[in-house]
Amino acid sequence: MSEKKFRQKKWQTTLFFTVIIVVTFISSSITKFNFIHSMTTFPSAFTWIFSNLMITEESFKKLPTILTKLNETIFMAIAASTTAAALSLFLGVMGSKTTKVNNVFSVIARVIASFSRNIPIVAWALILLISFGQNSLTGFLALFIGSVGFLTRAFIESIDEADQSSVEALTATGATYFQIISKAVIPQSLPQIISWTLFMIETNIRSATLVGILTGTGIGYSFDLYYKSMDYNTVALITFTIVITVILIELMSNYIRKVII
């Protein structure tokens, strides 16, 4: 590299970092974010966490009720992910370049996916809350819609990437469209599809907590309830059970992924 090029590169890097710093400062001024103050909250926050977020015997008595709520959340997350996966598989087959029926359906599938993916789950939860009221179904539908968007994109990619030779072989034997899809396309991308669905379950359990706070269901509701009544020992217990659940599910899906892919 010549000296001139080096100098140009250095200048570009400087410019890039200047832009980043300026953007950061603009952001911090419009959001009224104070760097120094927020950094000083770290020590106090952690002291607070270690002195107050302790699971006591008293809070431990609430474990059965918490576990039933947690169960509700887990089931909601799983059901939302699997039903979304079923619909997404259909949309994915429609939307993929290699298996689409015609361009109209392909565009429709992609638009549905983009629409449901780009409106955050919280927005869906708030929209559905108005007419569905506070029950599990609201949370389920919010998670379902968000998952459909994400999974359809993932499935389209998996189907696009799949090897085309078996599709070609089946076409040569005169197989119908449905036979090709069910015998060549789906079996090939099934490991990917399962892997993405498992990922979605993990994500949905975390989002379900958030949705639960808004829709008044599941573990999110319990958290909100004890948080607002300042019963921090129970809050600690709830957080702990969520952490255990998420880690267990992650370990399980890592194992499944390792075996099937």
Place this chain on the structure above:
Amino acid sequence: MQYDLATHMKRTRTGKISLKSGEKSEKVIQLTVLSFVVLTIAAFFFFDFTGFQFKKAIVETAHNLKVMFFMPKLSHFGFGEAIFQVTITLGLAVLSTILGALIAFFLALLAATNLSKEWISRTVRVIVAFIRAVPTVLWVLIFAISAGLGSEAAVVGMLFHSIAYLVKAYSEAFEEVSPGIIESLRATGSSWWHIVKHGIVPSTSTYIMSWTFLRFEINFGVAVAMGAAAGAGGIGFELFMASGFYFDLREVGFITYAILLVAILLEMLSTRLKNRYLPSEK
């Protein structure tokens, strides 16, 4: 064991040659799909259907969606204010992404197996796994107790997941740097910091930037959520107010469109970056 083809071939009970290979992976796939089905059916029995009337809800939702998406209108604040609220949400996302990237960069150096000791890298990974397991909203609410509700709790809370995500992405990028580069720098007597500065950073900078932008896209959605659930302000908070307090469907529609627009723009940009700079998944 005999490898005679006739005996080795698996047969069904009727004597037909079994076409399934019977591998472990196939069994696991079947088992997983089966448990998905069972759990999903079970889930619908666990649901709490209090105060839910199916027909009424469907009709109402259809009507609400129609009002929201076909008649969007602002009534509690003006257009300029709406744009300002979107910028606040973007600002929250920018802050948590940039601060997260800065911290994650150093942690990723410690987590990359080719740059750090094994026990350090393992410790960082365990910490990151723990951080990821706690939902963002809980981090925000926990920090809100000591920092007060507002942008500081939101940014700090969102920082945790940004760091966890970026540490994973960065450290994987660092680990893919060819060992030759590190070795040749080490042979010249470079210090650890020199290796990072002249070997690792130049060869991974495009990855770092692309991953950071991908996280920024995610953080925009998270920032909307935190505005709604943790009262951090921004367009998410306005959405929460419009739907939960004013029941103003037309305003909900307008806000949803505003969020959708920004999200689609960000997605288009990040897809471009991804296709250009990142190798396909895995």
